[in-house]
Amino acid sequence: MIDFPFAVVAFDLDGTLADTAPDLTAALNHALGRMGRPPIPAEDVRHMVGHGARALLQKGLSATGEVSEALIEEGFPILLDYYYAHIADHTRPFDGLEAALDTLAARGVKLAICTNKLEGLSRELVDALGWQDRFVALVGGDTLPVRKPDPAPLLEAIARAGGGRAAFVGDSITDTDTARAAGIPCVAVTFGFSDRPVDQLGADRLIDHFDELVPALLALG
Incomplete structure (x- = not known):
């Protein structure tokens, strides 16, 4: 049984899950x-x-x-x-990420990745970081004929993770636009690779650390 308001939580990769x-x-x-x-x-x-x-x-x-x-x-x-x-010579997960993913998984949430990084590169990085068993779905920038901010890749990632009520976590206007187009709530991290002030992204919630992710998702739920 899922003890959480979202069945699936999808994440952008670069600047969201890891500092690449x-x-x-x-x-x-x-x-x-x-x-x-x-x-x-x-x-x-x-x-x-x-x-x-x-x-x-x-x-x-x-x-x-x-x-x-x-x-x-x-x-x-x-x-x-x-x-x-050299895909993971210096790339590291952001602080607090692993604990947040553990908490979500313990709540029965399925985790997915939706990124504009090429799928092959994304899988290579996921493997290098030891995340093979953490994410049940991964949709990259070349998985479908379209990429974010088109909502199709995000919706595909959610579907591949089993579907249901979902939220998206990202770091850029591309991510918030994608979530909006897909009709799902979005949490934006303030420590990512945004090309503009994060308060201009239009996210439903902003978090400064992954310790804040689960409370933010609960608030959205």
Whole structure:
């Protein structure tokens, strides 16, 4: 029996479940360096994340000079190859996450991931972090023909987790727009990769630490 107001809680990945910025920064700067571009500071890269690796490279090229489809095609495999090889060198779960996931699981909640990160990369990262048994569903940026903020990936992740009343946890306007389009409540973390002040995201609840997640979800329920 589910002792919780939500049967499924879905999460964004980068900037929500884990601080992936160090490894994403290293991969982006590796690709840029191979293309004769200067590196981008990690703090700037944090605000470029959220639309997938290809978009990250596009933003990185744009920030350092000319950008074109040909340049993106040139740099994309360089970035991917490096990132696959170093996907969790410095990536860590955010503080308090594991305890919050344990509490949700103990309440009978099914956990899912809905991310714009490529599905293969997402599964690689989940495995590297030892989360293979934590999440019953994962929908990536290339799992369906569309990606967030289209609601279809989130609805698919919820369905794959067994369906029922659901909530979404994210860190960006993409996530809050996705939840709104899907018609489900959204909790936004304040410590993620948002490109704007978090109070402008339109989330139903904001949390500063994962200790606050379960109370926030109970309040929404």
